[in-house]
Amino acid sequence: xxxxxxxxxxxxxxxxxxxxxxxxxxxxxxxxxxxxxxxxxxxxxxxxxxxxxxxxxxxxxxxxxxxxxxxxxxxxxxxxxxxxxxxxxxxxxxxxxxxxxxxxxxxxxxxxxxxxxxxxxxxxxxxxxxxxxxxxxxxxxxxxxxxxxxxxxxxxxxxxxxxxxxxxxxxxxxxxxxxxxxxxxxxxxxxxxxxxxxxxxxxxxxxxxxxxxxxxxxxxxxxxxxxxxxxxxxxxxxxxxxxxxxxxxxxxxxxxxxxxxxxxxxxxxxxxxxxxxxxxxxxxxxxxxxxxxxxxxxxxxxxxxxxxxxxxxxxxxxxxxxxxxxxxxxxxxxxxxxxxxxxxxxxxxxxxxxxx
Amino acid sequence: xxxxxxxxxxxxxxxxxxxxxxxxxxxxxxxxxxxxxxxxxxxxxxxxxxxxxxxxxxxxxxxxxxxxxxxxxxxxxxxxxxxxxxxxxxxxxxxxxxxxxxxxxxxxxxxxxxxxxxxxxxxxxxxxxxxxxxxxxxxxxxxxxxxxxxxxxxxxxxxxxxxxxxxxxxxxxxxxxxxxxxxxxxxxxxxxxxxxxxxxxxxxxxxxxxxxxxxxxxxxxxxxxxxxxxxxxxxxxxxxxxxxxxxxxxxxxxxxxxxxxxxxxxxxxxxxxxxxxxxxxxxxxxxxxxxxxxxxxxxxxxxxxxxxxxxxxxxxxxxxxxxxxxxxxxxxxxxxxxxxxxxxxxxxxxxxxxxxxx
Numbered sequence: 001x002x003x004x005x006x007x008x009x010x011x012x013x014x015x016x017x018x019x020x021x022x023x024x025x026x027x028x029x030x031x032x033x034x035x036x037x038x039x040x041x042x043x044x045x046x047x048x049x050x051x052x053x054x055x056x057x058x059x060x061x062x063x064x065x066x067x068x069x070x071x072x073x074x075x076x077x078x079x080x081x082x083x084x085x086x087x088x089x090x091x092x093x094x095x096x097x098x099x100x101x102x103x104x105x106x107x108x109x110x111x112x113x114x115x116x117x118x119x120x121x122x123x124x125x126x127x128x129x130x131x132x133x134x135x136x137x138x139x140x141x142x143x144x145x146x147x148x149x150x151x152x153x154x155x156x157x158x159x160x161x162x163x164x165x166x167x168x169x170x171x172x173x174x175x176x177x178x179x180x181x182x183x184x185x186x187x188x189x190x191x192x193x194x195x196x197x198x199x200x201x202x203x204x205x206x207x208x209x210x211x212x213x214x215x216x217x218x219x220x221x222x223x224x225x226x227x228x229x230x231x232x233x234x235x236x237x238x239x240x241x242x243x244x245x246x247x248x249x250x251x252x253x254x255x256x257x258x259x260x261x262x263x264x265x266x267x268x269x270x271x272x273x274x275x276x277x278x279x280x281x282x283x284x285x286x287x288x289x290x291x292x293x294x295x296x297x298x299x300x301x302x303x304x305x306x307x308x309x310x311x312x313x314x315x316x317x318x319x320x321x322x323x324x325x326x327x328x329x330x331x332x333x334x335x336x337x338x339x340x341x342x343x344x345x346x347x348x349x350x351x352x353x354x355x356x
Numbered sequence: 357x358x359x360x361x362x363x364x365x366x367x368x369x370x371x372x373x374x375x376x377x378x379x380x381x382x383x384x385x386x387x388x389x390x391x392x393x394x395x396x397x398x399x400x401x402x403x404x405x406x407x408x409x410x411x412x413x414x415x416x417x418x419x420x421x422x423x424x425x426x427x428x429x430x431x432x433x434x435x436x437x438x439x440x441x442x443x444x445x446x447x448x449x450x451x452x453x454x455x456x457x458x459x460x461x462x463x464x465x466x467x468x469x470x471x472x473x474x475x476x477x478x479x480x481x482x483x484x485x486x487x488x489x490x491x492x493x494x495x496x497x498x499x500x501x502x503x504x505x506x507x508x509x510x511x512x513x514x515x516x517x518x519x520x521x522x523x524x525x526x527x528x529x530x531x532x533x534x535x536x537x538x539x540x541x542x543x544x545x546x547x548x549x550x551x552x553x554x555x556x557x558x559x560x561x562x563x564x565x566x567x568x569x570x571x572x573x574x575x576x577x578x579x580x581x582x583x584x585x586x587x588x589x590x591x592x593x594x595x596x597x598x599x600x601x602x603x604x605x606x607x608x609x610x611x612x613x614x615x616x617x618x619x620x621x622x623x624x625x626x627x628x629x630x631x632x633x634x635x636x637x638x639x640x641x642x643x644x645x646x647x648x649x650x651x652x653x654x655x656x657x658x659x660x661x662x663x664x665x666x667x668x669x670x671x672x673x674x675x676x677x678x679x680x681x682x683x684x685x686x687x688x689x690x691x692x693x694x695x696x697x698x699x700x701x702x703x704x705x706x707x708x709x710x711x712x713x714x
Contacts, residue, residue, distance in 0.1 A: 163546070167515075178452060270430060276429060314434070318424060
């Protein structure tokens with residue numbers, strides 16, 4: 001006897017919409033059971049993990065900030081993934097974008113340069129990320145190299161480049177030789193939104209990215225071409241869509257947005273370059289993109305949920321003294337349940353009896 | 357298990373959490389810790405957590421402690437702020453990378469007291485603390501030179517930052533005090549805690565002929581690898597003797613416990629000040645684990661050196677000190693290198709063959 005997954009011919013739209021909700025409920029139930037077996041209260045855990053952060057304005061603001069880089073990167077990745085191109089290197093594009101923009105911030109440091117600095121930094125970051133994203137696209141087109149491998153390997157190159165810069169030429173001369181840059185001037189720091197604590201205007205960029213992408217995918221010829229190239233590459237070729245142009249374009253968009261996210265994070269949160277500027281945002285964003293089903297609104301929601309889970313995990317450590325490992329296990333559990341629910345909505349389980 | 361029990365257990369716990377608060381004379385002082393690694397690293401974070409446990413044991417009901425592990429730089433500001441918002445009175449941030457976030461949160465919470473380990477920025481409510489690890493490393497260098505038969509000794513560094521460089525220089529100066537021709541080989545692993553790379557580094561050093569290995573990384577992995585080949589080694593941060601009982605010579609043990617107890621007591625007494633503490637053997641912030649697996653005369657000499665450093669008679673960085681290129685390092689202290697020179701140390705002393713990565 002074995003169990004098979006057979007594709008459903010008709011997938012109910014309700015099933016598709018409710019699958020993630022069901023998945024969340026199942027993962028809460030499993031996590032609650034584990035917490036109960038640990039001799040702790042699952043209800044208190046749910047309260048601290050999920051309810052409290054959603055009721056508390058400070059936590060909501062922190063969630064918005066934590067979600068910002070995830071959403072911006074994931075929106076970019078959705079262009080690639082829709083075209084069936086696998087950019088795994090957003091983490092590297094994030095770092096290179098931050099390096100490009102920060103280069104300007106450090107060059108004008110202390111010079112009293114005005115308000116043009118920040119927009120220029122953000123544009124430079126997008127250019128840097130886009131150029132870095134174009135490398136795997138170029139290698140694939142010119143030499144047929146698999147973009148999954150090249151984009152991933154370039155992450156390590158970017159990390160080491162940043163490492164070199166903050167230990168060498170960009171090190172703060174007054175910082176006792178510690179590996180970090182100077183703290184950026186106010187002109188190079190993303191301003192906070194009035195009345196929103198430390199929430200910076202980068203949050204607005206995330207919303208703009210979502211809105212623009214909805215229009216691009218839904219209303220433009222480019223969006224249409226992208227969908228066709230992804231869903232039916234042969235049809236796209238017959239229609240005369242240039243595959244090369246699609247590959248380069250989506251990698252540049254994806255890299256550019258990752259670079260923008262990197263600059264926003266450095267200029268809005270860290271305010272200086274350090275050897276490590278990302279706790280894996282570029283990789284977490286891949287999950288966010290898929291949880292959001294490559295749909296801009298879906299990605300926005302998925303980014304917020306991911307941020308909620310990450311911050312709830314910290315609350316669980318602080319308030320309930322639950323271990324970090326439990327928070328990590330819970331994050332994995334949510335993803336597993338969402339993917340399983342997806343598989344069960346688009347497929348049905350079939351038990352096949354085999355004679356011995 | 358019945359569903360009813362499940363719900364009942366939860367309800368009771370919620371009632372306990374939100375309902376009756378335990379009757380107490382005064383609110384306990386809440387102490388929070390932000391850790392860079394896991395508390396089970398048997399090194400840096402492990403020792404800080406030992407201090408936290410000692411606070412709980414010593415002060416009992418008068419304190420409550422909280423910790424968050426493996427906090428990245430990007431998350432630090434939020435985590436520290438969350439501790440401050442949830443009523444913590446004293447917050448220890450135990451990694452250099454938390455310096456700017458600590459200062460920023462401290463500005464927003466003037467009534468909360470902060471303590472940042474290994475940094476240099478202070479404020480009215482931010483103190484700093486660190487230990488003079490290099491004092492212990494001078495002793496290790498002497499032992500290494502006496503125990504080495506090949507005249508080649510190895511050193512595993514985490515990052516080429518001043519603290520590691522100062523430790524390495526103290527180690528070489530100690531070794532040169534025994535054998536002026538000693539040769540030091542250095543491998544950096546670019547991580548504080550990465551047992552696999554630490555193991556590889558130990559192998560590489562042994563393959564180059566090193567027969568004593570010192571480390572400035574946090575796991576005991578390299579010591580285990582050295583023990584497999586019967587090569588001597590030194591533990592870091594905690595006493596690692598259990599990981600290499602026949603080959604470990606000693607360990608530099610970070611002792612944060614006394615400092616933490618003093619600081620919590622100061623908060624309880626209302627006498628806390630934003631001080632800068634940089635203590636070594638004399639202040640008992642580092643301790644030497646027992647000198648084992650070595651001849652008695654070597655152990656005696658090590659103990660004598662330890663005592664000389666503790667009493668202030670011997671400073672590992674006594675002038676003249678020559679840099680790798682042969683030039684004499686300016687002597688900015690009183691016959692020794694100044695604290696600033698040690699804290700910002702960015703050169704190798706004469707006798708190290710490798711170049712300082714830059």
